[in-house]
Amino acid sequence: MTINDITTYEVADRFTRYVQIDTQSDPYATSFPSTEKQKDLSRILVQELLDLGISDAHLDEFGYVYATIPSNTDKQVPVICFCSHVDTSPDSSGTHVKPLIHHNYQGTDLVLPEDPSVVIRFADHPDLANQIGNDVITASGKTLLGADDKAGVAEIMDAARLLMQNPEIKHGTIKILFTPDEEIGRGVNHVDIAKLGADFGYTMDGERAGTIEDETFSANALTVTIQGVSVHPGFAKGKMQSAVKIATDIVAALPNDRLSPETTRGKEGFVHPNRISGTVEEATIEFIIRDHNTALLDSHQREVEDIVKSVIANYPKSTYQIEVQEQYRNMKEVLDQHPQIMEIGMEAIRRAGMEPERRSIRGGTDGSRLSFMGLPCPNVFAGGHAFHGKQEWVSRQDMEQAVKTILHIVALWEERA
Secondary structure (H helix, E strand, C coil): CCHHHCCCCCHHHHHHHHCCCCCECCCCCCCCCCCCCHHHHHHHHHHHHHHCCCCCCEECCCCCEEEEECCCCCCCCCCEEEEEECCECCCCCCCCCCCEEECCCCCCCEECCCCCCCEECHHHCHHHHHHCCCCEEECCCCCCCCHHHHHHHHHHHHHHHHHHHCCCCCCCCEEEEEECCHHHCCCCCCCCHHHHCCCEEEEEEECCCCEEEEECCEEEEEEEEEECECCCHHHCCCCCECHHHHHHHHHHCCCCCCCCHHHCCCCCCEEEEEEEEECCCEEEEEEEEEECCCCHHHHHHHHHHHHHHHHHCCCCCCEEEEEEEEEECCCHHHHCCCHHHHHHHHHHHHHCCCCCEEEECCCCCHHHHHHHCCCCCCEEECCCECCCCCCCEEEHHHHHHHHHHHHHHHHHHHHCC
């Protein structure tokens, strides 16, 4: 039996089970993982891997799942890792997710029953045009769905099942890695690369079927802390300098027609204030700084500081501090040194019956940081759309295509060894 002859997939069943487990991460927690409930899914995954006969599957103290599918070939094949993350975004509730399967979708708007104001409109989601006749999975209207990235998790799990059950698919050693806290930028903080023991990897965390991504943003976090002057408001004339008002002045002075998520696309970078907190005496503005060109991050940060200096000049008794933290870098800088990874990924997509589309990500993945940790790692489609919100959706057929792509990737590495 060839890979394309496989007709029995369990990926949709796995996915609809996994999304019902709340694994939302917490950006303000100091623990790792940031929420213990992420391990609820990870423990299930370990048991399912053990049940498949993958004997070394285990959950470590940090919430990572490691597992190995042994080689079944005499060839010396590079060790390939497949990685997805178990956590869901803090941007929308992941509690009591109720997945709904819209069978034989016919291009209608999808009104989600538990909140009819949430409508997945055909006109607003052009990729729905590719789903006519497919089974589209959504949440019920009160939560996100969790396709980011439980679609990827389910795809890797089903591919593992098929590899264990079909030894005629020849492959080298395969490593599986499931991470926590990817959504809050900490996904690989404690990955043990030596223990993982892989040469190359693929994250299953992309969007549209047929896409493979080898370029991400480079990313920094920038925090502005403002020290104002606090005085009793009844006696504040000529004395008070509110840190809260200074912070809002800074945000108001940011450019709107450029360098903003709302007005940029493609490879254009941005400066995004995503949280303000504080009091009259002290306030903070948390920014994320993004650009595909790493060298431009410094320019964007200088522009923010110039704005801060200009605003703070109007408050002579107040001061500020700026702290910059590196988050991740454009993985293309590493992947360009290993062109065979992308070549095999794209050929696998072709063999699965799709035309590959090479893309850049206006964001990052675990693969961004893994690439710079010594595991070059592009990002393959998982099939989800409209991530991080109540309109999130994925189709059963696209997830099955992702499983098929994984199988072709491992077969191609063995074939070309």
